[in-house]
Amino acid sequence: MRLNNRNKASVYNFVHTMLLMLVIFGISAFLLNEYRFHAVGKESYILLVLPILMLVVFHLNGRQIFEYDSDGEALNFKNSNIIPFLDRPLHDEFPKYKLISYEIVTVFFIKRLYITISSKNSGSTILKYEISYLSQKEVNDLKISLNKVVKANEEKND
Incomplete structure (x- = not known):
């Protein structure tokens, strides 16, 4: 079975660009309010905090692109970010017989996949996507x- 969400990369790029523009607009509006217009009081900090918080949440969700392929004798996992220089993409390929278990953990809006595979050296290894x-x-x-x-x-094994 093949699974990937690479076709949504343009949507994620658009959302990321909009969030960056919102942060720049928020910083500009905050600075104009503080040093020029004085139209809004302490509420002007919302112009900074809210866009930055939304951008942080977008990046805390993790790598946007996930690809999985179970065709053949191997399992293939790829996990990458839409911004290539932000972090290194993950790419793991191993035989199906090495898969011991998996777990999907959901905390609020963040989902992680933990794969446990058998390893000659340490007995088992946990991979995170x-x-x-x-x-x-x-x-x-x-x-x-x-x-x-x-x-x-x-x-x-039985």
Whole structure:
């Protein structure tokens, strides 16, 4: 099964650009109010705080682009940001038989996928992917696919 949200990258770029413009507008409006017009009192700090908070939330949600491929004998995970220099993209590929378990953790609006794979050196390794920008249907499809692989691995081991 293949799953990706790369087709939504233009939407995420648009939202990011709009948030940056909102921050610049907020800073400009705040500075104009403080040093020139004095139209708004202490409420002018909202012009700074709100846009910056929205931009921080956008980036705290994590990497926007998630790709998953379970076709063939290997599982392939890619997780990248729409802004390439912000952080390094994650790319992991491993055989299906190494998958031990997975867990999807949701805290408020942040979703993370934790994959546990068997490792020769340390016994098991946990890989983390950010899936906050996947729709609920995509998350459910991902769960179904990973459940199939985990179940097949459990049957082989028994």
